[in-house]
Amino acid sequence: MLHIYCPYCGEMREEEEFHYGGEAHIARPLDPASLSDEAWGRYLFHRKNIKGSHHEMWYHAAGCRKFFNVTRNTVTYQIEHVYKMGEQAPVSSEEAQG
Numbered sequence: 001m002l003h004i005y006c007p008y009c010g011e012m013r014e015e016e017e018f019h020y021g022g023e024a025h026i027a028r029p030l031d032p033a034s035l036s037d038e039a040w041g042r043y044l045f046h047r048k049n050i051k052g053s054h055h056e057m058w059y060h061a062a063g064c065r066k067f068f069n070v071t072r073n074t075v076t077y078q079i080e081h082v083y084k085m086g087e088q089a090p091v092s093s094e095e096a097q098g
């Protein structure tokens with residue numbers, strides 16, 4: 001089980017209190033009506049699904065009920081960074097190495 005730090009509540013909590021919200025930092029198209037079916041499908045369904053450091057969105061359902069972002073290693077499950085919505089994602093050691 002993951003232990004997740006909530007940047008709003010300021011406490012480490014068990015994973016059961018949270019809901020995974022998918023990949024973080026995906027911008028909604030400004031004019032969805034103008035997208036082709038193919039482009040809309042890419043926006044809705046195509047995700048990076050990388051091996052290593054991955055930016056995710058989580059929701060603290062049993063606490064403050066706010067969304068926040070987590071950088072988690074998908075191989076080790078280690079949480080590298082936790083940061084509030086709207087903040088810049090910290091650069092992980094894997095991303096820094098290029």
